[in-house]
Amino acid sequence: MHSMPGNGISAHDASGATDNTHSPDSGNLADATLLRRITSPADVKALSPNTLNELCREIRTTLLHYGHIHGGHIGSNLGMVEATVALHRVFDSPHDRIVFDVSHQSYVHKMLTGRAAAYLDTNRFGDVTGFTNPDESDHDQFVLGHTGTSISLACGLAKTRNMEGPDSGIGNVVAVIGDGSLSSGVAFEGLNNAAEQGGNLIIILNDNEMSIAGDFGGMYGTLARLRASGGTAQPNLFNAFGLDYRYVEHGNDVDALVAAFEEVRNIDHPVVVHIHTLKGAGYDGEPTSSATRIHPSSNLSHREPWHSDHCNLSDHDPHEGQCEASHWQNPDSAIGKPDDPRKYYGKMAMAALEPRFASEPGLVVISPATPGSNGITHEFRERAGSHYVDTGITESHAVAFAAGIARAGGTPVVATTASFFQRAYDQFFQEMSLNRSRVTVLDFLGGLSGSDNTHSGAYDVAMFANIPGITMLVPTSADEYLAD
Ligand SMILES: Cc1ncc(C[n+]2csc(CCOP(=O)(O)OP(=O)(O)O)c2C)c(N)n1
Structure with missing residues (x-):
């Protein structure tokens, strides 16, 4: 139990266990x-x-x-x-x-x-x-x-x-x-x-x-x-x-x-x-x-x-960021708890990349501070070790970092939400495109989606389509996604 003076506030138990003290009716x-x-x-x-x-x-x-x-x-x-x-x-x-x-x-x-x-x-x-x-x-x-x-x-x-x-x-x-x-x-x-x-x-x-x-x-x-x-x-x-x-x-x-x-x-x-x-x-x-x-x-x-x-x-899974109910059902979940599309596809990508770590020392997954929402689970991060880097909230740096890895012969995969990639427009253009750096970008929540105006991914096609050398793939199924 963590507590603070004066006001008697307490926070979550350090074990990570989640209690149900706060039902919707708790607190009058x-x-x-x-x-x-x-x-x-x-x-x-x-x-x-x-x-x-x-x-x-x-x-x-x-x-x-x-x-x-x-x-x-x-x-x-x-x-x-x-x-x-x-x-x-x-x-x-x-x-x-x-x-x-x-x-x-x-x-x-x-x-x-x-x-x-x-x-x-x-x-x-x-x-x-x-x-x-x-x-x-x-x-x-x-x-x-x-x-x-x-x-x-x-x-x-x-x-x-x-x-x-x-x-x-x-x-x-x-x-x-x-x-x-x-x-x-x-x-x-x-x-x-x-x-x-x-x-x-x-x-x-x-x-x-x-x-x-x-x-x-x-x-x-x-x-x-x-x-x-x-x-x-x-x-x-x-x-x-x-x-x-x-x-x-x-x-x-x-x-x-x-x-x-x-x-x-x-x-x-x-x-x-x-x-x-x-x-x-x-x-x-x-x-x-x-x-x-x-x-x-x-x-x-x-x-x-x-x-x-x-x-x-x-209703928390202690290792996951969100628990939004949606029609996207995660077939791997023992309890059938649904994942939202970002997590569903993100987890699928990480599951496909993880077996390659052993034979590809230069394979690096990069997340600018948004792992949980994109299916890069806590467990995956632990297992990935140095094959995973959270660069902080640094989209520009993350893309330039990936371009550097690519130039050195490594295999970078950068993943975040489409609207946050807007921060990295110039790094996509110069460090990636002009330098012909081979980088895989996992672009989540792109296009029209239910997000608010500050997080809309509606501009991603316009942004990426205007940068020479970027091939943008929009899979419509898990099979297409993994084939890409
Ligand atoms: C450019 C950008 N990248 C990523 C995010 C996603 N994001 C929202 S809040 C946040 C963490 C903020 O942490 P902090 O400033 O310490 O605030 P706290 O929630 O801990 O109070 C992140 C990564 C974002 N909103 N904007």
Whole structure:
């Protein structure tokens, strides 16, 4: 059991076992009396300080209930409950601009900005989208769904404020970015711009030690040492970019966060506030009163399913990311549990590649941080060893990396979702096409599909078809798929 101080939140049992504590009926939403009264951030500010924990408890119950019935990025949002309450307690949105990276963690923000009914009332669950959207609210700055751009967008908002002053109508500018999203190259471009630009810019780094799967990359050792040292370890990645830096160990303690955010509100230069949170906090039910926070750093794989759900949270396969019921039945599943098409075809591809590892040392499967949703199971990754590389959220790098492997005579297979490949257009063009690099690309969820506007694969044919030398195959059956 992992617990945090102050608020008595607990998370998933380290064994990975999933309990059924949270049936759709668990938590009496009729009791969400505080949350029901919140119609704007002004109402959060009007609460007495000692009711903030109760508001967080109500929000967490609401998220769990919503997740059971509707699905969504519940793990990410559970970890951000206290931080979002503290943001709206301290900052003055929409005058102060809060930019959520990816924005999959913005459910609590939506609850606190006039949209709580869309999470409280079952028959209104479809009222809001899963990401921020300015068409929904003035408190939402951008339509987003891809990672890593929040710092750049925030730099842009801050630049205009710096140039136009009060006429811009922009106060503090806050970017909220996860540790996983920080691996996106564009995030580093944003960090690099921020210090040079100067002026007020507050970057909240929500470090829950996870991307969808585990984090990948040398940078994460640096973050771990910062966490272990209470933010004092050297080298400090953010100082190296010329940025001021603060650390908050108890990132699920609303009072600690309010204090930290108050310190940086109206700051006159860019600052990174690194907060240590727990993804899925509160998922396993009954609160614990333990004052000891034990973070499950040693075994995070069991938390991968918490990233997002498309159905009942208690119905997890502990090693899989989603459990969306669909008409796609996995014939290999002993219990006949259906896989969605991405997983179904992804698993099939991995099953075909795996026997080749023994005789093809240069065969490498590359996933830019999206293994679970594409059928690259935890078990497969373990067995594949160095034949599998999760490059982090790095589509551009992943494609260029594959081109390098191909040039050296290896056999790269790059797999991710079609809309994320948009990030790598130039690497497809230059590193792959102009260099005639032989790379196999597994392009999931391409074409017209049921995804939202931020994840639509509708542009993949147009994108790939315009790059010389790419042969695009669209199998219509498992036989065709494996033959390709
Ligand atoms: C360009 C791009 N690639 C991949 C994804 C898929 N994706 C969505 S969220 C996410 C992980 C984000 O991790 P983190 O920023 O740490 O946030 P957390 O969910 O842990 O709070 C990934 C890989 C994406 N949205 N955009």
